[in-house]
Amino acid sequence: MNKTYKTRIDTVIQYIESNLNSRITLADVAEVSHFSPYHFHRIFTGIMGETVNDFIARRRLERAVNQLVFNPDMPVTQVALDLGFSSSANFSKAVKLHFGYSPSELRNPDKVKDSKIGKLFSKYGKEFQPSDLYPSSITNDVMNRKTFKDTNMKIEVRELERKRVCTLASERGYEPEGIYAAWDKLISWASNHGIMPGNQQRFALAFDNPAVTPIDKCRYTAAIVIGEETLVNAPFELSEIPNGKYAVLYYKGPVEETLNAQLSIYSDWLPDSGFEPDNYPMMERYLNDARSDGFVEMEIYVKLKEI
Template identity: 25%
Template sequence: MKWNIVTNQQHLNRIERVCDYIATHLDEALTLDVLSEVAICSKYHFHRLFKAYMGVSAVQYVQMARLKRASFRLAFEAKYSVTDIAYEAGFESPEAFSRAFSRIFDQTPSQFRTQPAWQHWHAQYAAQPPMQGENMLDVTVVDFAQREVALIEHKGHPNLVLETASKFIQWRKSTGLSPVDKSETFGVPYSDPNDTPADEFRFDICGTHQGEVPENVFGVKAGVIPAGRCAMAIHKGSHDRIGETVYQLYRSWLPQSGEELRDYPCFFHYLNFVHQVDECDLVTEVYLPLK
Protein backbone atom coordinates (compact mmCIF):
# COMPACT_ATOMS: atom_id res chain seq x y z
CA MET A 1 0.00 0.00 0.00
CA LYS A 2 1.29 3.47 -0.93
CA TRP A 3 0.61 6.15 1.68
CA ASN A 4 0.23 9.81 0.71
CA ILE A 5 2.13 11.45 3.58
CA VAL A 6 1.64 15.19 4.03
CA THR A 7 4.29 16.76 6.24
CA ASN A 8 3.86 19.59 8.70
CA GLN A 9 5.95 21.78 6.37
CA GLN A 10 3.51 21.09 3.51
CA HIS A 11 0.62 22.16 5.73
CA LEU A 12 2.51 25.34 6.63
CA ASN A 13 3.11 26.01 2.94
CA ARG A 14 -0.58 25.65 2.23
CA ILE A 15 -1.59 28.03 5.01
CA GLU A 16 0.98 30.63 4.02
CA ARG A 17 -0.18 30.39 0.40
CA VAL A 18 -3.72 31.13 1.56
CA CYS A 19 -2.59 34.07 3.73
CA ASP A 20 -0.68 35.54 0.79
CA TYR A 21 -3.73 35.09 -1.46
CA ILE A 22 -5.99 36.85 1.06
CA ALA A 23 -3.56 39.76 1.33
CA THR A 24 -3.56 40.29 -2.44
CA HIS A 25 -7.30 39.74 -3.07
CA LEU A 26 -9.02 41.72 -0.30
CA ASP A 27 -11.53 43.21 -2.74
CA GLU A 28 -12.68 39.83 -4.03
CA ALA A 29 -15.03 37.18 -2.67
CA LEU A 30 -12.91 35.11 -0.28
CA THR A 31 -15.20 32.18 0.38
CA LEU A 32 -14.15 28.88 1.94
CA ASP A 33 -14.54 27.25 -1.47
CA VAL A 34 -12.12 29.72 -3.03
CA LEU A 35 -9.60 29.50 -0.19
CA SER A 36 -9.68 25.72 -0.02
CA GLU A 37 -8.86 25.63 -3.75
CA VAL A 38 -5.91 27.94 -3.15
CA ALA A 39 -4.74 25.60 -0.37
CA ILE A 40 -5.29 22.57 -2.62
CA CYS A 41 -7.18 21.04 0.26
CA SER A 42 -10.63 19.55 0.71
CA LYS A 43 -13.10 22.21 1.82
CA TYR A 44 -14.32 19.74 4.42
CA HIS A 45 -10.95 19.86 6.16
CA PHE A 46 -9.57 23.25 5.17
CA HIS A 47 -11.41 25.31 7.79
CA ARG A 48 -10.17 23.06 10.61
CA LEU A 49 -6.62 23.01 9.23
CA PHE A 50 -6.53 26.79 8.92
CA LYS A 51 -7.78 27.37 12.46
CA ALA A 52 -5.37 24.77 13.84
CA TYR A 53 -2.40 26.68 12.42
CA MET A 54 -3.63 30.27 12.68
CA GLY A 55 -5.72 30.20 15.84
CA VAL A 56 -8.69 31.85 14.11
CA SER A 57 -11.07 30.75 11.39
CA ALA A 58 -10.45 31.72 7.78
CA VAL A 59 -13.54 33.95 7.90
CA GLN A 60 -12.20 35.78 10.96
CA TYR A 61 -8.76 36.11 9.37
CA VAL A 62 -10.25 37.69 6.23
CA GLN A 63 -12.27 40.15 8.30
CA MET A 64 -9.22 41.12 10.36
CA ALA A 65 -7.18 41.66 7.17
CA ARG A 66 -9.88 43.96 5.78
CA LEU A 67 -10.21 45.80 9.08
CA LYS A 68 -6.44 46.32 9.14
CA ARG A 69 -6.61 48.09 5.79
CA ALA A 70 -9.64 50.03 7.01
CA SER A 71 -7.66 51.14 10.09
CA PHE A 72 -4.93 52.61 7.91
CA ARG A 73 -7.54 54.33 5.75
CA LEU A 74 -9.11 55.91 8.84
CA ALA A 75 -5.83 57.04 10.36
CA PHE A 76 -4.00 58.29 7.29
CA GLU A 77 -6.48 58.95 4.47
CA ALA A 78 -8.96 61.67 5.32
CA LYS A 79 -10.22 61.70 1.72
CA TYR A 80 -12.09 58.43 2.43
CA SER A 81 -15.32 58.75 4.39
CA VAL A 82 -16.21 56.18 7.05
CA THR A 83 -19.00 55.00 4.74
CA ASP A 84 -16.57 54.47 1.84
CA ILE A 85 -14.21 52.55 4.10
CA ALA A 86 -17.07 50.41 5.46
CA TYR A 87 -18.15 49.28 1.99
CA GLU A 88 -14.58 48.71 0.84
CA ALA A 89 -14.09 46.44 3.87
CA GLY A 90 -17.02 44.31 2.72
CA PHE A 91 -19.67 45.40 5.21
CA GLU A 92 -23.29 45.85 4.18
CA SER A 93 -23.66 49.12 6.05
CA PRO A 94 -21.61 51.67 8.02
CA GLU A 95 -23.48 50.56 11.16
CA ALA A 96 -22.34 46.94 10.72
CA PHE A 97 -18.79 48.15 10.13
CA SER A 98 -18.90 50.31 13.24
CA ARG A 99 -20.15 47.43 15.41
CA ALA A 100 -17.44 45.06 14.18
CA PHE A 101 -14.70 47.68 14.45
CA SER A 102 -15.75 48.71 17.97
CA ARG A 103 -15.98 45.10 19.15
CA ILE A 104 -12.39 44.38 18.12
CA PHE A 105 -10.61 47.69 18.73
CA ASP A 106 -12.71 49.20 21.57
CA GLN A 107 -13.11 52.39 19.52
CA THR A 108 -15.65 53.46 16.94
CA PRO A 109 -14.22 54.20 13.49
CA SER A 110 -14.73 57.92 14.13
CA GLN A 111 -12.90 57.74 17.47
CA PHE A 112 -10.06 55.80 15.87
CA ARG A 113 -9.80 58.36 13.09
CA THR A 114 -9.49 61.20 15.62
CA GLN A 115 -7.21 59.52 18.16
CA PRO A 116 -6.18 55.94 17.28
CA ALA A 117 -5.26 53.74 20.24
CA TRP A 118 -2.36 52.10 18.44
CA GLN A 119 -1.12 50.01 21.36
CA HIS A 120 -4.45 48.22 21.73
CA TRP A 121 -4.69 47.95 17.94
CA HIS A 122 -1.29 46.23 17.77
CA ALA A 123 -2.38 43.72 20.40
CA GLN A 124 -5.14 42.49 18.09
CA TYR A 125 -2.57 41.69 15.41
CA ALA A 126 0.07 40.20 17.67
CA ALA A 127 -0.28 36.70 16.19
CA GLN A 128 1.70 36.37 12.96
CA PRO A 129 1.19 33.91 10.07
CA PRO A 130 3.36 30.80 10.35
CA MET A 131 6.99 30.85 9.42
CA GLN A 132 7.99 28.28 6.81
CA GLY A 133 11.73 28.59 6.70
CA GLU A 134 13.88 31.24 5.09
CA ASN A 135 13.88 32.19 1.45
CA MET A 136 17.21 33.30 0.00
CA LEU A 137 17.69 37.05 0.33
CA ASP A 138 18.93 38.99 -2.66
CA VAL A 139 21.58 41.17 -0.96
CA THR A 140 23.56 43.95 -2.66
CA VAL A 141 26.50 45.83 -1.15
CA VAL A 142 26.03 49.52 -1.98
CA ASP A 143 27.67 52.85 -1.24
CA PHE A 144 24.97 54.78 0.56
CA ALA A 145 25.23 58.55 0.06
CA GLN A 146 24.75 60.80 3.08
CA ARG A 147 21.22 62.10 3.57
CA GLU A 148 20.41 65.34 5.35
CA VAL A 149 17.04 64.78 7.01
CA ALA A 150 14.36 66.25 9.18
CA LEU A 151 13.56 63.75 11.92
CA ILE A 152 11.31 63.10 14.85
CA GLU A 153 12.44 60.81 17.66
CA HIS A 154 10.05 58.19 18.95
CA LYS A 155 10.92 57.14 22.49
CA GLY A 156 8.78 54.50 24.17
CA HIS A 157 6.76 51.42 23.34
CA PRO A 158 7.31 50.12 19.78
CA ASN A 159 3.56 49.73 19.33
CA LEU A 160 3.19 53.51 19.58
CA VAL A 161 5.56 54.38 16.73
CA LEU A 162 2.57 55.10 14.47
CA GLU A 163 1.47 57.84 16.87
CA THR A 164 4.83 59.53 16.38
CA ALA A 165 4.61 58.93 12.63
CA SER A 166 1.29 60.78 12.63
CA LYS A 167 3.00 63.82 14.19
CA PHE A 168 5.68 63.72 11.50
CA ILE A 169 2.98 63.56 8.82
CA GLN A 170 1.23 66.56 10.41
CA TRP A 171 4.54 68.48 10.41
CA ARG A 172 5.06 67.69 6.74
CA LYS A 173 1.56 68.81 5.83
CA SER A 174 1.52 71.96 7.96
CA THR A 175 4.96 73.22 6.84
CA GLY A 176 5.21 71.89 3.30
CA LEU A 177 8.77 70.78 4.14
CA SER A 178 10.09 67.34 3.16
CA PRO A 179 6.93 66.55 1.14
CA VAL A 180 6.28 62.83 0.96
CA ASP A 181 5.93 62.83 -2.84
CA LYS A 182 9.27 64.57 -3.41
CA SER A 183 11.39 63.35 -0.49
CA GLU A 184 12.71 60.05 0.79
CA THR A 185 11.40 58.60 4.05
CA PHE A 186 13.55 56.55 6.42
CA GLY A 187 13.16 54.74 9.72
CA VAL A 188 16.10 54.18 12.09
CA PRO A 189 15.59 51.73 15.00
CA TYR A 190 18.37 52.10 17.54
CA SER A 191 17.79 48.66 19.07
CA ASP A 192 15.79 45.50 18.64
CA PRO A 193 12.24 46.17 19.92
CA ASN A 194 12.00 42.53 21.03
CA ASP A 195 14.97 42.87 23.39
CA THR A 196 14.63 46.48 24.59
CA PRO A 197 12.61 47.70 27.58
CA ALA A 198 9.66 49.61 26.16
CA ASP A 199 10.63 52.91 27.81
CA GLU A 200 14.15 52.69 26.34
CA PHE A 201 13.20 51.98 22.72
CA ARG A 202 14.11 54.73 20.21
CA PHE A 203 13.06 54.93 16.58
CA ASP A 204 13.76 57.95 14.36
CA ILE A 205 11.33 58.79 11.55
CA CYS A 206 13.14 60.81 8.91
CA GLY A 207 12.41 62.67 5.69
CA THR A 208 15.12 64.09 3.44
CA HIS A 209 15.45 67.86 3.90
CA GLN A 210 18.37 70.20 3.33
CA GLY A 211 19.01 73.18 5.56
CA GLU A 212 17.61 74.24 8.87
CA VAL A 213 14.38 72.91 10.35
CA PRO A 214 12.38 75.79 11.87
CA GLU A 215 11.39 75.36 15.51
CA ASN A 216 8.02 73.63 15.71
CA VAL A 217 5.50 72.15 18.16
CA PHE A 218 5.99 68.62 16.82
CA GLY A 219 9.61 68.24 17.95
CA VAL A 220 10.96 67.72 14.42
CA LYS A 221 14.65 68.66 14.07
CA ALA A 222 17.53 68.40 11.61
CA GLY A 223 19.75 65.34 11.41
CA VAL A 224 21.92 63.20 9.13
CA ILE A 225 22.00 59.59 8.01
CA PRO A 226 25.74 59.08 7.37
CA ALA A 227 27.29 57.84 4.16
CA GLY A 228 28.98 54.45 3.99
CA ARG A 229 28.97 50.95 2.64
CA CYS A 230 25.80 48.96 3.38
CA ALA A 231 24.30 45.59 2.65
CA MET A 232 20.86 46.22 1.17
CA ALA A 233 17.97 43.78 0.89
CA ILE A 234 14.36 44.31 -0.15
CA HIS A 235 11.56 43.57 2.30
CA LYS A 236 8.15 43.10 0.69
CA GLY A 237 4.91 43.30 2.64
CA SER A 238 3.88 44.37 6.11
CA HIS A 239 6.21 46.55 8.16
CA ASP A 240 5.15 44.40 11.13
CA ARG A 241 7.31 41.59 9.70
CA ILE A 242 10.32 43.59 8.64
CA GLY A 243 12.24 42.06 11.54
CA GLU A 244 12.28 38.75 9.66
CA THR A 245 14.34 40.32 6.86
CA VAL A 246 16.61 42.07 9.38
CA TYR A 247 17.23 38.85 11.31
CA GLN A 248 17.97 36.98 8.11
CA LEU A 249 20.61 39.54 7.15
CA TYR A 250 22.32 39.10 10.53
CA ARG A 251 21.81 35.34 10.84
CA SER A 252 22.35 34.06 7.30
CA TRP A 253 24.00 36.65 5.07
CA LEU A 254 26.50 38.33 7.40
CA PRO A 255 28.37 35.18 8.62
CA GLN A 256 28.91 34.05 5.01
CA SER A 257 29.86 37.47 3.65
CA GLY A 258 33.09 38.07 5.57
CA GLU A 259 31.93 41.66 6.20
CA GLU A 260 32.15 43.59 9.49
CA LEU A 261 29.47 45.87 10.88
CA ARG A 262 29.84 49.64 11.14
CA ASP A 263 28.89 51.51 14.32
CA TYR A 264 25.49 52.69 13.09
CA PRO A 265 22.14 50.92 13.39
CA CYS A 266 20.38 49.20 10.54
CA PHE A 267 17.81 51.44 8.88
CA PHE A 268 14.88 51.33 6.49
CA HIS A 269 14.01 53.27 3.33
CA TYR A 270 10.26 53.19 2.75
CA LEU A 271 9.52 53.17 -0.99
CA ASN A 272 5.74 53.36 -0.52
CA PHE A 273 3.14 53.57 2.23
CA VAL A 274 -0.14 52.00 3.35
CA HIS A 275 -2.08 55.07 2.21
CA GLN A 276 -0.76 54.46 -1.33
CA VAL A 277 -0.88 50.67 -1.73
CA ASP A 278 -2.28 47.63 0.05
CA GLU A 279 -0.10 46.34 2.88
CA CYS A 280 0.96 43.29 0.88
CA ASP A 281 2.45 45.61 -1.78
CA LEU A 282 4.67 47.60 0.56
CA VAL A 283 8.33 47.69 -0.48
CA THR A 284 11.10 48.66 1.92
CA GLU A 285 14.87 48.74 1.48
CA VAL A 286 16.66 47.37 4.54
CA TYR A 287 20.22 48.65 5.06
CA LEU A 288 22.88 47.01 7.21
CA PRO A 289 25.86 49.42 7.65
CA LEU A 290 29.27 47.85 6.93
CA LYS A 291 32.88 48.94 7.49
Protein backbone atom coordinates (compact mmCIF):
# COMPACT_ATOMS: atom_id res chain seq x y z
CA MET A 1 0.00 0.00 0.00
CA ASN A 2 1.23 3.53 -0.76
CA LYS A 3 2.84 4.97 2.40
CA THR A 4 0.93 8.25 2.12
CA TYR A 5 -2.40 6.46 1.88
CA LYS A 6 -1.61 4.21 4.85
CA THR A 7 -0.44 7.13 6.99
CA ARG A 8 -3.59 9.13 6.24
CA ILE A 9 -5.93 6.22 6.96
CA ASP A 10 -4.03 5.47 10.19
CA THR A 11 -4.56 9.10 11.20
CA VAL A 12 -8.29 8.75 10.51
CA ILE A 13 -8.50 5.60 12.64
CA GLN A 14 -6.66 7.31 15.50
CA TYR A 15 -9.06 10.24 15.27
CA ILE A 16 -12.09 7.96 15.35
CA GLU A 17 -10.75 5.94 18.29
CA SER A 18 -10.13 9.16 20.25
CA ASN A 19 -13.62 10.51 19.59
CA LEU A 20 -15.91 7.50 19.90
CA ASN A 21 -17.70 9.15 22.82
CA SER A 22 -18.57 12.17 20.65
CA ARG A 23 -20.54 12.79 17.49
CA ILE A 24 -18.28 12.05 14.54
CA THR A 25 -19.30 13.60 11.24
CA LEU A 26 -18.14 12.25 7.92
CA ALA A 27 -17.02 15.75 6.94
CA ASP A 28 -14.71 15.90 9.96
CA VAL A 29 -13.23 12.50 9.20
CA ALA A 30 -12.65 13.39 5.55
CA GLU A 31 -10.91 16.59 6.62
CA VAL A 32 -8.60 14.69 8.97
CA SER A 33 -7.64 12.37 6.10
CA HIS A 34 -6.57 15.26 3.80
CA PHE A 35 -8.18 13.38 0.92
CA SER A 36 -10.78 14.99 -1.29
CA PRO A 37 -14.19 14.60 0.39
CA TYR A 38 -15.53 13.43 -2.96
CA HIS A 39 -13.25 10.40 -2.93
CA PHE A 40 -12.34 9.78 0.73
CA HIS A 41 -15.20 7.38 1.46
CA ARG A 42 -14.31 5.14 -1.47
CA ILE A 43 -10.63 5.18 -0.47
CA PHE A 44 -11.48 4.26 3.13
CA THR A 45 -13.82 1.46 2.08
CA GLY A 46 -11.31 0.10 -0.42
CA ILE A 47 -8.52 -0.03 2.16
CA MET A 48 -10.49 -1.05 5.27
CA GLY A 49 -13.09 -3.33 3.65
CA GLU A 50 -16.01 -1.51 5.30
CA THR A 51 -17.54 1.94 5.09
CA VAL A 52 -16.62 4.74 7.49
CA ASN A 53 -20.08 4.59 9.06
CA ASP A 54 -19.84 0.82 9.56
CA PHE A 55 -16.36 1.14 11.08
CA ILE A 56 -17.45 3.86 13.53
CA ALA A 57 -20.59 1.96 14.54
CA ARG A 58 -18.70 -1.33 14.99
CA ARG A 59 -15.89 0.20 17.06
CA ARG A 60 -18.37 2.12 19.25
CA LEU A 61 -20.33 -1.07 19.96
CA GLU A 62 -17.21 -3.16 20.57
CA ARG A 63 -15.93 -0.65 23.10
CA ALA A 64 -19.35 -0.48 24.74
CA VAL A 65 -19.51 -4.25 25.15
CA ASN A 66 -16.07 -4.31 26.73
CA GLN A 67 -17.33 -1.68 29.18
CA LEU A 68 -20.41 -3.78 29.97
CA VAL A 69 -18.30 -6.84 30.74
CA PHE A 70 -15.31 -5.34 32.52
CA ASN A 71 -17.23 -2.68 34.45
CA PRO A 72 -20.20 -4.75 35.70
CA ASP A 73 -21.25 -2.12 38.27
CA MET A 74 -21.55 0.65 35.70
CA PRO A 75 -25.22 1.27 34.79
CA VAL A 76 -26.15 0.47 31.19
CA THR A 77 -27.35 4.06 30.75
CA GLN A 78 -23.93 5.39 31.75
CA VAL A 79 -22.19 3.03 29.30
CA ALA A 80 -24.56 4.23 26.57
CA LEU A 81 -23.99 7.93 27.24
CA ASP A 82 -20.21 7.52 27.58
CA LEU A 83 -20.08 6.01 24.09
CA GLY A 84 -22.14 8.73 22.45
CA PHE A 85 -25.59 7.10 22.38
CA SER A 86 -28.53 9.42 23.04
CA SER A 87 -30.31 7.00 25.37
CA SER A 88 -30.10 3.52 26.89
CA ALA A 89 -33.02 2.46 24.66
CA ASN A 90 -31.16 3.39 21.47
CA PHE A 91 -28.03 1.75 22.83
CA SER A 92 -29.84 -1.50 23.69
CA LYS A 93 -31.44 -1.59 20.25
CA ALA A 94 -28.05 -1.12 18.55
CA VAL A 95 -26.37 -3.78 20.68
CA LYS A 96 -29.18 -6.27 20.00
CA LEU A 97 -29.05 -5.56 16.27
CA HIS A 98 -25.27 -5.99 16.03
CA PHE A 99 -24.59 -8.86 18.45
CA GLY A 100 -27.98 -10.57 18.57
CA TYR A 101 -28.15 -10.10 22.35
CA SER A 102 -29.29 -7.31 24.65
CA PRO A 103 -26.90 -5.59 27.12
CA SER A 104 -28.49 -7.47 30.03
CA GLU A 105 -27.98 -10.80 28.23
CA LEU A 106 -24.33 -9.93 27.59
CA ARG A 107 -23.89 -9.33 31.31
CA ASN A 108 -25.76 -12.52 32.26
CA PRO A 109 -24.88 -15.16 29.66
CA ASP A 110 -26.12 -18.01 31.87
CA LYS A 111 -29.68 -16.67 31.51
CA VAL A 112 -29.62 -16.48 27.72
CA LYS A 113 -32.21 -18.74 26.10
CA ASP A 114 -32.15 -17.69 22.47
CA SER A 115 -31.11 -14.80 20.29
CA LYS A 116 -31.50 -13.32 16.84
CA ILE A 117 -28.69 -13.48 14.32
CA GLY A 118 -26.97 -10.12 14.60
CA LYS A 119 -24.98 -8.15 12.06
CA LEU A 120 -21.79 -9.51 13.58
CA PHE A 121 -22.55 -12.85 11.93
CA SER A 122 -24.61 -11.84 8.90
CA LYS A 123 -22.24 -9.03 7.88
CA TYR A 124 -18.86 -10.22 9.20
CA GLY A 125 -19.35 -13.98 9.48
CA LYS A 126 -18.27 -14.09 13.12
CA GLU A 127 -20.09 -16.54 15.38
CA PHE A 128 -20.66 -15.04 18.81
CA GLN A 129 -21.86 -16.19 22.21
CA PRO A 130 -21.97 -13.93 25.32
CA SER A 131 -20.04 -16.58 27.25
CA ASP A 132 -17.09 -15.90 24.90
CA LEU A 133 -16.60 -12.63 26.78
CA TYR A 134 -15.91 -14.32 30.09
CA PRO A 135 -12.63 -16.18 30.67
CA SER A 136 -12.39 -19.15 32.98
CA SER A 137 -11.30 -17.81 36.36
CA ILE A 138 -7.58 -18.42 36.61
CA THR A 139 -7.04 -19.61 40.17
CA ASN A 140 -4.70 -22.05 41.86
CA ASP A 141 -7.29 -24.78 41.41
CA VAL A 142 -7.42 -24.11 37.68
CA MET A 143 -3.64 -24.02 37.50
CA ASN A 144 -3.45 -27.52 38.97
CA ARG A 145 -5.70 -29.01 36.32
CA LYS A 146 -4.02 -31.32 33.84
CA THR A 147 -4.58 -28.98 30.90
CA PHE A 148 -2.61 -26.29 32.74
CA LYS A 149 0.19 -28.50 34.08
CA ASP A 150 2.82 -26.66 32.02
CA THR A 151 1.41 -23.20 32.71
CA ASN A 152 2.96 -20.69 35.12
CA MET A 153 1.42 -17.29 35.84
CA LYS A 154 2.42 -14.21 37.83
CA ILE A 155 1.24 -10.60 37.69
CA GLU A 156 2.91 -7.40 38.89
CA VAL A 157 2.82 -3.62 38.40
CA ARG A 158 5.95 -2.47 36.62
CA GLU A 159 7.37 0.91 35.57
CA LEU A 160 8.32 0.82 31.90
CA GLU A 161 10.67 3.30 30.27
CA ARG A 162 9.94 4.77 26.84
CA LYS A 163 11.03 2.46 24.04
CA ARG A 164 11.73 3.45 20.43
CA VAL A 165 10.42 0.73 18.10
CA CYS A 166 10.22 -0.29 14.46
CA THR A 167 6.77 -1.65 13.65
CA LEU A 168 4.92 -3.58 10.97
CA ALA A 169 1.18 -4.24 11.00
CA SER A 170 -0.35 -7.61 10.16
CA GLU A 171 -2.26 -7.30 6.91
CA ARG A 172 -4.70 -10.03 8.02
CA GLY A 173 -5.55 -8.98 11.56
CA TYR A 174 -5.16 -11.73 14.15
CA GLU A 175 -5.09 -14.50 11.57
CA PRO A 176 -1.92 -16.56 12.29
CA GLU A 177 -0.66 -16.35 8.70
CA GLY A 178 -0.80 -12.55 8.79
CA ILE A 179 0.90 -12.37 12.18
CA TYR A 180 3.71 -14.75 11.20
CA ALA A 181 4.27 -12.94 7.91
CA ALA A 182 4.64 -9.61 9.71
CA TRP A 183 7.07 -11.07 12.24
CA ASP A 184 9.19 -12.83 9.61
CA LYS A 185 9.65 -9.55 7.74
CA LEU A 186 10.34 -7.52 10.89
CA ILE A 187 12.79 -10.02 12.38
CA SER A 188 14.68 -10.13 9.08
CA TRP A 189 14.75 -6.32 8.93
CA ALA A 190 16.13 -6.09 12.48
CA SER A 191 18.83 -8.70 11.75
CA ASN A 192 19.88 -6.75 8.66
CA HIS A 193 20.24 -3.66 10.87
CA GLY A 194 22.52 -5.36 13.36
CA ILE A 195 19.95 -6.51 15.93
CA MET A 196 20.43 -10.27 16.07
CA PRO A 197 17.43 -12.49 16.90
CA GLY A 198 18.78 -13.39 20.35
CA ASN A 199 18.99 -9.69 21.27
CA GLN A 200 15.67 -8.57 19.85
CA GLN A 201 13.03 -7.24 22.26
CA ARG A 202 9.79 -8.19 20.52
CA PHE A 203 6.48 -6.58 21.43
CA ALA A 204 3.07 -6.90 19.78
CA LEU A 205 0.33 -4.31 20.07
CA ALA A 206 -3.10 -5.95 20.13
CA PHE A 207 -5.72 -3.24 19.62
CA ASP A 208 -8.94 -5.27 19.64
CA ASN A 209 -10.78 -7.93 21.62
CA PRO A 210 -11.23 -10.98 19.34
CA ALA A 211 -14.23 -12.07 21.40
CA VAL A 212 -16.24 -9.22 19.83
CA THR A 213 -14.21 -8.14 16.78
CA PRO A 214 -13.96 -10.27 13.62
CA ILE A 215 -10.46 -11.78 13.46
CA ASP A 216 -9.57 -10.14 10.16
CA LYS A 217 -10.68 -6.76 11.52
CA CYS A 218 -8.56 -7.00 14.68
CA ARG A 219 -5.52 -4.74 14.47
CA TYR A 220 -2.18 -6.34 15.32
CA THR A 221 1.20 -4.59 15.06
CA ALA A 222 4.58 -6.28 15.54
CA ALA A 223 7.32 -4.13 17.09
CA ILE A 224 11.04 -4.52 17.82
CA VAL A 225 12.97 -2.13 20.07
CA ILE A 226 15.65 -0.14 18.19
CA GLY A 227 18.32 2.42 19.02
CA GLU A 228 17.85 6.17 18.81
CA GLU A 229 19.92 6.45 15.63
CA THR A 230 18.37 3.57 13.65
CA LEU A 231 16.57 4.75 10.52
CA VAL A 232 13.20 3.27 9.57
CA ASN A 233 11.77 3.28 6.05
CA ALA A 234 8.56 1.97 4.46
CA PRO A 235 6.90 -0.48 4.68
CA PHE A 236 8.10 -0.34 8.30
CA GLU A 237 7.10 2.51 10.60
CA LEU A 238 8.81 4.29 13.48
CA SER A 239 6.87 4.45 16.73
CA GLU A 240 7.42 4.33 20.47
CA ILE A 241 6.06 2.52 23.51
CA PRO A 242 5.28 5.18 26.14
CA ASN A 243 6.72 5.14 29.61
CA GLY A 244 4.43 4.56 32.58
CA LYS A 245 2.94 1.95 34.89
CA TYR A 246 1.91 -1.37 33.35
CA ALA A 247 0.20 -4.46 34.72
CA VAL A 248 2.44 -7.30 33.57
CA LEU A 249 1.18 -10.88 33.48
CA TYR A 250 3.74 -13.62 32.84
CA TYR A 251 2.24 -16.48 30.86
CA LYS A 252 3.70 -19.78 29.71
CA GLY A 253 1.43 -22.41 28.23
CA PRO A 254 -0.78 -23.42 25.31
CA VAL A 255 -1.28 -20.82 22.59
CA GLU A 256 -5.05 -21.45 22.64
CA GLU A 257 -5.25 -20.36 26.31
CA THR A 258 -3.67 -16.94 25.80
CA LEU A 259 -7.05 -15.20 25.42
CA ASN A 260 -8.11 -16.42 28.85
CA ALA A 261 -4.83 -15.16 30.27
CA GLN A 262 -5.33 -11.75 28.69
CA LEU A 263 -8.94 -11.36 29.80
CA SER A 264 -8.10 -12.49 33.34
CA ILE A 265 -6.24 -9.19 33.86
CA TYR A 266 -9.48 -7.32 33.21
CA SER A 267 -11.90 -9.63 34.98
CA ASP A 268 -9.86 -10.97 37.93
CA TRP A 269 -7.18 -8.39 38.70
CA LEU A 270 -8.15 -4.87 37.59
CA PRO A 271 -11.42 -4.49 39.59
CA ASP A 272 -9.57 -4.64 42.94
CA SER A 273 -6.26 -3.17 41.80
CA GLY A 274 -6.88 0.55 42.30
CA PHE A 275 -6.13 1.11 38.61
CA GLU A 276 -7.99 1.27 35.33
CA PRO A 277 -6.64 0.75 31.81
CA ASP A 278 -5.01 3.78 30.22
CA ASN A 279 -5.76 4.69 26.60
CA TYR A 280 -3.11 2.44 25.05
CA PRO A 281 -3.49 -0.98 23.43
CA MET A 282 -2.62 -4.20 25.21
CA MET A 283 0.90 -5.45 24.48
CA GLU A 284 2.53 -8.86 24.40
CA ARG A 285 6.29 -9.34 24.79
CA TYR A 286 7.36 -12.67 23.33
CA LEU A 287 10.08 -14.63 25.13
CA ASN A 288 10.22 -17.68 22.83
CA ASP A 289 9.33 -18.91 19.35
CA ALA A 290 5.90 -20.51 19.68
CA ARG A 291 6.10 -22.01 16.20
CA SER A 292 9.12 -24.13 17.03
CA ASP A 293 8.44 -24.74 20.74
CA GLY A 294 4.75 -25.65 20.51
CA PHE A 295 3.85 -23.33 23.42
CA VAL A 296 4.05 -19.60 24.08
CA GLU A 297 6.07 -17.84 26.77
CA MET A 298 5.36 -14.14 27.07
CA GLU A 299 4.56 -11.13 29.20
CA ILE A 300 1.20 -9.38 28.70
CA TYR A 301 1.23 -5.62 29.36
CA VAL A 302 -1.75 -3.36 30.12
CA LYS A 303 -0.93 0.34 30.60
CA LEU A 304 -2.47 1.70 33.80
CA LYS A 305 -3.75 4.91 35.31
CA GLU A 306 -5.05 5.45 38.82
CA ILE A 307 -8.81 5.55 39.30
